[in-house]
Amino acid sequence: MPNRNFTAENLQLKDNIDICFKLNSRDVKIKVPCTYTLLDILRYELKHTGTKEGCGMGECGACTVIMDGGIVNACLVLATAVSGRDIWTIEGVSAKEDAKPIIDAFVAKTATQCGFCTPGMIMASYYLLSKYKDPTDEQILEGLSGNLCRCTGYAKIVEAVKAAARELNGAKKEARDA
Amino acid sequence: MLRNFKVLMPASLNEALYVINNIDRPFRFLAGGTDVLVRLKDNPSYAQALIDISKIGELAKIEEHKSTFVIGSGVRHEALLAYAPFIENYNGLIEAVSAIGSPQIRALATVGGNIGNASPAGDSIGPLMAFDAEVELRSQDTNRIVKLEDFFTGPGKTVLKHNEIITKIILPKSDSLKSGWKRLGQRRAVAISKVSVTLALGFAKHSNGSDRVNDVRIALGAVAPTVIRARKAEKFLLENQTLTKAVVKEACRLVAKEARPITDIRSNTEYRSEMCGVLLGDLIEKLACAR
Ligand SMILES: Cc1cc2nc3c(=O)[nH]c(=O)nc-3n(C[C@H](O)[C@H](O)[C@H](O)COP(=O)(O)OP(=O)(O)OC[C@H]3O[C@@H](n4cnc5c(N)ncnc54)[C@H](O)[C@@H]3O)c2cc1C
Ligand code: FES
Ligand code: FES
Numbered sequence: 217m218p219n220r221n222f223t224a225e226n227l228q229l230k231d232n233i234d235i236c237f238k239l240n241s242r243d244v245k246i247k248v249p250c251t252y253t254l255l256d257i258l259r260y261e262l263k264h265t266g267t268k269e270g271c272g273m274g275e276c277g278a279c280t281v282i283m284d285g286g287i288v289n290a291c292l293v294l295a296t297a298v299s300g301r302d303i304w305t306i307e308g309v310s311a312k313e314d315a316k317p318i319i320d321a322f323v324a325k326t327a328t329q330c331g332f333c334t335p336g337m338i339m340a341s342y343y344l345l346s347k348y349k350d351p352t353d354e355q356i357l358e359g360l361s362g363n364l365c366r367c368t369g370y371a372k373i374v375e376a377v378k379a380a381a382r383e384l385n386g387a388k389k390e391a392r393d394a
Numbered sequence: 395m396l397r398n399f400k401v402l403m404p405a406s407l408n409e410a411l412y413v414i415n416n417i418d419r420p421f422r423f424l425a426g427g428t429d430v431l432v433r434l435k436d437n438p439s440y441a442q443a444l445i446d447i448s449k450i451g452e453l454a455k456i457e458e459h460k461s462t463f464v465i466g467s468g469v470r471h472e473a474l475l476a477y478a479p480f481i482e483n484y485n486g487l488i489e490a491v492s493a494i495g496s497p498q499i500r501a502l503a504t505v506g507g508n509i510g511n512a513s514p515a516g517d518s519i520g521p522l523m524a525f526d527a528e529v530e531l532r533s534q535d536t537n538r539i540v541k542l543e544d545f546f547t548g549p550g551k552t553v554l555k556h557n558e559i560i561t562k563i564i565l566p567k568s569d570s571l572k573s574g575w576k577r578l579g580q581r582r583a584v585a586i587s588k589v590s591v592t593l594a595l596g597f598a599k600h601s602n603g604s605d606r607v608n609d610v611r612i613a614l615g616a617v618a619p620t621v622i623r624a625r626k627a628e629k630f631l632l633e634n635q636t637l638t639k640a641v642v643k644e645a646c647r648l649v650a651k652e653a654r655p656i657t658d659i660r661s662n663t664e665y666r667s668e669m670c671g672v673l674l675g676d677l678i679e680k681l682a683c684a685r
Contacts, residue, residue, distance in 0.1 A: 227413060229400040229443055250401040253431070273432045274499055275584055286472065286501040292428050293502065296401050296446040340497070362496025362584060 235299040240308025254298050255279045255290035258305060266306035266335050270364070277363030280336035281305050287343045289362070306335035315342050317383035318376070327376035329367035336363050341377050350381055396431065398438050403446045407561065410447055411534045415557045423447050423559065425468055426503035428495070429511045453506070453561065465563040467506025471518070474505060486573030486592045487521040493577060494518065496584050506560045509545070512552050512620070519621040520592035520613035521575055522563060530562040539564065546620035570596050571609060572681045576673045588661040589669045590615035593677040606635040612674065617653035617666050624652045627674070642678050646671035
C-alpha cells in the first residue's frame with residue numbers, strides 16, 4: 217500500500233488536538249486534550265454550562281445536545297469526533313423562536329423542579345417536536361426515554377410537551393390564516 | 395474526566411488497517427464510543443489508545459445486493475432503523491435495535507460496535523444471528539468471512555485478531571421469514587437485557603391445505619457466555635411442523651434447557667431460563683397469529 221497516502225499528522229498518537237466545529241451557528245476553533253468529551257469542551261473550555269453533567273455515562277440525558285441534526289449524549293462524544301460537526305446546545309436553542317413555546321410550557325405546567333434535567337429535556341423535546349408535529353403519548357415517552365428526571369415524575373413533562381405542540385401548531389395555523 | 399489514553403484518527407479504511415498493523419500498544423476502536431468511553435470511565439486501563447473510526451464513510455453504508463444486504467460496521471443504529479427494506483422484512487431486527495439505549499444512544503452507537511463489544515446481552519446480535527448473518531474481517535493483507543455464530547468465543551471475546559477490523563455485516567435476504575424479538579429488562583429504555591429471544595419462522599402449506607413450519611431460527615441473548623442459537627428447539631419445531639399447543643409447550647421447555655444463564659446483579663439463573671421459554675411462547679403466538 218502506498219505510504220505516501222498517509223498524512224503523518226493524523227497517524228500520530230496524540231495527546232491534544234485542534235478541532236473546528238460549529239456551535240450554535242458560530243465557528244469554534246480550539247485545542248483540547250484528546251481525552252476530553254464534547255461535554256468537557258462545552259463546560260470547561262467554552263463555559264457553556266447550560267449542558268449538564270449527570271452520570272457521565274449516557275444514562276441520564278442531562279448532557280443532551282443536537283449534533284448534525286440529531287440528539288446525542290455530549291458525555292459520549294470524544295473530542296476527535298466533534299471535529300467538523302454542527303452542534304446546538306441549550307444556549308443556542310433557547311434563543312430560537314420555535315423553542316419558546318416549549319420553555320414557556322415547561323414553566324406553565326411546572327414541568328421543572330430542581331431544574332437539573334431541564335436543559336436536556338428541552339433539547340429532547342425540541343428535537344421530538346421537530347420530528348412529530350402532533351406526537352402521541354407513546355412518541356413522547358419514546359422521545360424522552362433517554363432523559364431521567366428525579367423530581368417531577370414525568371407526567372408534567374409529558375403535559376408540557378403536548379401543550380407546546382398545541383401552541384406550535386396553533387402559531388403555525390395563525391401564521392397561515394393571517 | 396477521562397485520561398491517560400491517546401487517540402489516532404485514520405481518515406480511511408486503508409489508513410485504519412495500516413495503523414492497526416503497526417500500532418505498538420493495546421487499543422480499542424472508537425466507533426460510536428458508547429461502550430468504549432463508559433468502560434474507560436470505570437477502568438482507565440481498558441485501552442491505552444483509541445482509534446477513531448467514527449468518520450470513515452466507507453464503513454457507514456448499507457448496500458443491497460442480489461441475495462444479501464451488506465451493512466457497514468460503522469452504520470449507526472438510527473440509520474439501520476430508517477432503512478426501508480429492514481422495516482419491511484426484518485421485524486425482529488427492527489424491534490431489537492429500537493430497544494437499544496435511547497434516541498441519544500442510537501444516534502451514536504454502531505452495529506459494528508455492538509458486535510465488537512461482544513456482550514452476551516448485545517441486542518442487535520440475536521436477530522442478526524437468527525438471520526444467519528456473517529461478518530467480514532479485514533487486515534492489511536487478509537480478508538475473511540466468519541459466521542456471526544462462530545465469531546464470539548466468550549463475554550467480550552471474539553475471533554478477531556489484533557490487526558483485524560470488522561468491515562461489514564452480511565445479511566442474507568429472507569423475504570419469506572416472519573420474525574420478532576422480545577426482551578426482559580429492568581425497564582423499557584436504557585436497560586441491559588436480562589433475557590432476549592429472537593424468533594424467525596418460515597411457513598408453507600401442507601398437502602392438506604393447513605400451514606406448516608418450514609424454517610425455524612431461535613436466538614437467545616444474555617443467557618449464555620455469548621448470544622446463541624437454540625438448535626434443539628429449532629429442530630424440534632421443524633420436525634413437528636404444526637404449531638399445536640403441545641408442540642409449542644415442548645419447544646418452550648426445550649429452549650429453557652438450552653439456556654445456560656448465570657446469576658448476576660440483574661437476575662438469577664432459574665428465572666432467566668424459565669423466561670426464555672415464556673418469551674419464545676409469546677413470540678410463536680404472535681408470529682403464528684399475525685399471518
Ligand atoms: C446508556 C447506554 C445504554 C445502552 N443500551 C444498550 C441496549 O439496550 N442494548 C445493547 O445491545 N447495547 C446497549 N448499550 C451498549 C452500546 O450502546 C452498544 O453496544 C453499541 O452498539 C456499541 O456501539 P459503539 O459504536 O458505540 O461501540 P464503541 O463503544 O465505539 O466500541 C465498542 C467495542 O467494539 C469494538 N469495535 C467497534 N467497531 C469495531 C469494528 N469496526 N471492528 C472491530 N471492533 C470494533 C471496539 O474496539 C470496542 O471494543 C448501551 C450503552 C449505553 C451507554
Ligand atoms: S451526563 Fe451524559 S447522559 Fe448523563
Ligand atoms: S426537575 Fe429535578 S431532575 Fe428533573
